[in-house]
Amino acid sequence: xxxxxxxxxxxxxxxxxxxxxxxxxxxxxxxxxxxxxxxxxxxxxxxxxxxxxxxxxxxxxxxxxxxxxxxxxxxxxxxxxxxxxxxxxxxxxxxxxxxxxxxxxxxxxxxxxxxxxxxxxxxxxxxxxxxxxxxxxxxxxxxxxxxxxxxxxxxxxxxxxxxxxxxxxxxxxxxxxxxxxxxxxxxxxxxxxxxxxxxxxxxxxxxxxxxxxxxxxxxxxxxxxxxxxxxxxxxxxxxxxxxxxxxxxxxxxxxxxxxxxxxxxxxxxxxxxxxxxxxxxxxxxxxxxxxxxxxxxxxxxxxxxxxxxxxxxxxxxxxxxxxxxxxxxxxxxxxxxxxxxxxxxxxxxxxxxxxxxxxxxxxxxxxxxxxxxxxxxxxxxxxxxxxxxxxxxxxxxxx
Amino acid sequence: xxxxxxxxxxxxxxxxxxxxxxxxxxxxxxxxxxxxxxxxxxxxxxxxxxxxxxxxxxxxxxxxxxxxxxxxxxxxxxxxxxxxxxxxxxxxxxxxxxxxxxxxxxxxxxxxxxxxxxxxxxxxxxxxxxxxxxxxxxxxxxxxxxxxxxxxxxxxxxxxxxxxxxxxxxxxxxxxxxxxxxxxxxxxxxxxxxxxxxxxxxxxxxxxxxxxxxxxxxxxxxxxxxxxxxxxxxxxxxxxxxxxxxxxxxxxxxxxxxxxxxxxxxxxxxxxxxxxxxxxxxxxxxxxxxxxxxxxxxxxxxxxxxxxxxxxxxxxxxxxxxxxxxxxxxxxxxxxxxxxxxxxxxxxxxxxxxxxxxxxxxxxxxxxxxxxxxxxx
Numbered sequence: 051x052x053x054x055x056x057x058x059x060x061x062x063x064x065x066x067x068x069x070x071x072x073x074x075x076x077x078x079x080x081x082x083x084x085x086x087x088x089x090x091x092x093x094x095x096x097x098x099x100x101x102x103x104x105x106x107x108x109x110x111x112x113x114x115x116x117x118x119x120x121x122x123x124x125x126x127x128x129x130x131x132x133x134x135x136x137x138x139x140x141x142x143x144x145x146x147x148x149x150x151x152x153x154x155x156x157x158x159x160x161x162x163x164x165x166x167x168x169x170x171x172x173x174x175x176x177x178x179x180x181x182x183x184x185x186x187x188x189x190x191x192x193x194x195x196x197x198x199x200x201x202x203x204x205x206x207x208x209x210x211x212x213x214x215x216x217x218x219x220x221x222x223x224x225x226x227x228x229x230x231x232x233x234x235x236x237x238x239x240x241x242x243x244x245x246x247x248x249x250x251x252x253x254x255x256x257x258x259x260x261x262x263x264x265x266x267x268x269x270x271x272x273x274x275x276x277x278x279x280x281x282x283x284x285x286x287x288x289x290x291x292x293x294x295x296x297x298x299x300x301x302x303x304x305x306x307x308x309x310x311x312x313x314x315x316x317x318x319x320x321x322x323x324x325x326x327x328x329x330x331x332x333x334x335x336x337x338x339x340x341x342x343x344x345x346x347x348x349x350x351x352x353x354x355x356x357x358x359x360x361x362x363x364x365x366x367x368x369x370x371x372x373x374x375x376x377x378x379x380x381x382x383x384x385x386x387x388x389x390x391x392x393x394x395x396x397x398x399x400x401x402x403x404x405x406x407x408x409x410x411x412x413x414x415x416x417x418x419x420x421x422x423x424x425x426x427x428x429x430x431x432x433x434x435x436x437x438x439x440x441x442x443x444x445x446x447x448x449x
Numbered sequence: 450x451x452x453x454x455x456x457x458x459x460x461x462x463x464x465x466x467x468x469x470x471x472x473x474x475x476x477x478x479x480x481x482x483x484x485x486x487x488x489x490x491x492x493x494x495x496x497x498x499x500x501x502x503x504x505x506x507x508x509x510x511x512x513x514x515x516x517x518x519x520x521x522x523x524x525x526x527x528x529x530x531x532x533x534x535x536x537x538x539x540x541x542x543x544x545x546x547x548x549x550x551x552x553x554x555x556x557x558x559x560x561x562x563x564x565x566x567x568x569x570x571x572x573x574x575x576x577x578x579x580x581x582x583x584x585x586x587x588x589x590x591x592x593x594x595x596x597x598x599x600x601x602x603x604x605x606x607x608x609x610x611x612x613x614x615x616x617x618x619x620x621x622x623x624x625x626x627x628x629x630x631x632x633x634x635x636x637x638x639x640x641x642x643x644x645x646x647x648x649x650x651x652x653x654x655x656x657x658x659x660x661x662x663x664x665x666x667x668x669x670x671x672x673x674x675x676x677x678x679x680x681x682x683x684x685x686x687x688x689x690x691x692x693x694x695x696x697x698x699x700x701x702x703x704x705x706x707x708x709x710x711x712x713x714x715x716x717x718x719x720x721x722x723x724x725x726x727x728x729x730x731x732x733x734x735x736x737x738x739x740x741x742x743x744x745x746x747x748x749x750x751x752x753x754x755x756x757x758x759x760x761x762x763x764x765x766x767x768x769x770x771x772x773x774x775x776x777x778x779x780x781x782x783x784x785x786x787x788x789x790x791x792x793x794x795x796x797x798x799x800x801x802x803x804x805x806x807x808x809x810x811x812x813x814x815x816x817x818x819x820x821x822x823x824x825x826x
Binding site: 352 | 518729733741751772
């Protein structure tokens with residue numbers, strides 16, 4: 051047993067570090083450090099840099115433009131990305147819809163959609179959740195009724211992330227009401243410019259309209275946009291959900307955040323002549339978070355090592371999701387604690403795309419509570435942490 | 450990167466599993482606990498024949514290779530079986546300290562009988578006022594002509610009543626908790642002035658309190674240079690800490706397994722209690738705790754076997770013991786709670802596993818102690 055990288059892996063790690071050092075634009079790095087949002091153009095620009103390097107889709111098969119990396123190389127890549135704060139490609143196209151198109155799409159669909167996803171020419175968003183279908187996703191009601199060579203779609207989707215940027219949406223729609231709920235669902239690709247689609251932004255607790263409600267009113271979708279067979283959409287979506295997701299635990303990002311919390315603690319007065327870095331309670335929380343991060347990192351490495359020797363990824367990803375998100379949320383609490391009064395100003399606009407003025411407040415303290423609020427989503431989305439516990443109790447414990 | 454077990458580790462694991470399956474069921478274990486010496490001499494000889502007693506010794510010392518990962522593989526299985534034989538006392542602590550400190554001649558005399566199962570040892574290091582700090586030593590060693598006189602009181606001396614020798618830490622110079630000035634003496638347990646008061650621990654092990662009243666030993670009883678034993682003591686302490694953490698790991702996974710199985714058979718309100726989501730999620734959390742604990746204990750063992758600095762090793766050990774201490778409370782208490790009243794009885798093994806992990810949490814420092822030590826490094 052050892053956790054060492056091979057010489058080849060180390061050479062690869064050096065290559066990745068070198069690439070990020072040179073190619074990840076310092077302007078973006080600065081914005082990310084100041085917790086400002088990148089604009090759509092900046093995100094696309096960064097993804098195109100990755101594309102030109104051939105590194106934008108590590109999880110894609112080589113024939114479609116993937117890297118052909120080993121699981122260890124993928125891990126190194128996402129670790130180095132996380133350590134410098136470089137954003138992973140927006141997942142909706144690259145890691146969510148593309149694998150489904152590859153597995154179940156026709157040749158024509160693959161040629162039509164995959165190259166534009168790889169090149170970041172087309173922005174995708176997700177149409178899964180509905181106002182009355184959250185964790186019980188299979189109860190969804192948005193309907194698609196066949197009318198000649200079109201489907202007519204009616205209903206609404208919610209928690210749609212960055213639909214305001216999107217060109218296309220992949221949706222789960224109901225095509226049969228008469229069977230078991232899982233067996234009447236189809237997987238449909240819809241052009242966001244289609245007549246009858248309207249978007250209503252939802253402003254979240256941090257003041258940012260990160261998500262939308264999407265309404266479909268008699269939207270006509272050509273039947274060639276159906277993926278696979280009608281009424282098999284649930285099966286395809288489940289494959290997507292279990293599709294290997296690298297970096298689900300967020301260890302590199304966690305390390306980066308922990309480092310910044312430590313630096314910040316050393317710069318934050320405790321009110322009695324010392325700093326928060328010497329505060330026994332805070333020191334303890336930092337130590338506990340750091341220890342948890344190590345346990346999480348080695349859990350991820352153990353999962354990865356199992357993948358390397360060809361074992362299938364199991365429900366371990368549920369552990370990584372639960373622990374990774376809860377740990378991230380505990381760091382958000384520490385952020386608020388360090389900010390103190392500094393977290394009280396509610397000024398979300400200064401973190402918005404394109405904000406040019408001076409940021410108010412000492413350091414990033416005015417963003418602390420906003421981050422805390424926003425990251426409450428972590429334990430809710432991607433299958434809530436309760437759903438993950440259901441998966442563990444069923445798939446691992448056999449309950 | 451490779452987290453799979455070597456062939457030797459697999460054989461070691463299977464060898465312990467086979468022994469437990471064949472010869473060490475819960476009733477057998479309990480009858481061993483109730484004997485005066487608190488372990489089975491017959492099984493101890495068998496452990497020697499199976500090669501288990503050589504594991505934490507280097508090949509140069511005639512051992513299996515002194516790998517912390519190998520040791521954790523074995524301790525993990527010992528934990529599941531609630532083993533009470535004095536492996537930690539004689540082999541890891543006693544033998545480990547002799548291997549680290551003694552000259553070749555003494556090693557040649559003492560280590561072969563340890564590995565052949567013919568010699569029992571006990572480490573008399575802990576003191577009431579020192580809590581979990583092995584460097585806090587009030588016991589004194591005073592040179593008197595060609596003799597050295599030992600005075601002091603030692604606590605939590607595992608296997609004291611069975612040992613032929615005590616390895617006594619005593620201070621020759623320096624302040625109570627200073628690194629310099631600590632020596633280790635090999636003291637025959639039948640020496641005049643040695644008083645050993647044996648007791649059974651909450652988890653069924655044989656332990657003791659030791660009083661040393663003007664115990665006189667020769668200079669040859671001192672292992673290593675005068676006052677220079679601290680490094681070796683700390684190193685052996687780290688290894689024993691990881692061994693305890695690994696033992697707890699096995700016990701916790703066993704508790705999880707037993708709890709899940711019990712919840713599938715125990716019926717209330719007309720259905721098995723394992724169908725209740727309120728319990729399912731708690732068992733899922735127990736599983737998560739076990740997995741995180743396993744990851745960080747493996748990490749600590751790998752660090753000990755690596756070439757990294759002493760500080761990195763110490764940090765890794767404290768991270769592991771701190772984290773498993775948390776898991777011990779979480780998994781242990783839930784196992785009792787989900788079993789309900791039956792786990793409060795001595796009849797069921799789950800309660801005994803709970804006692805074992807409670808003791809393991811305390812041994813070599815609990816979660817709070819190690820979190821603080823981690824933060825201070």
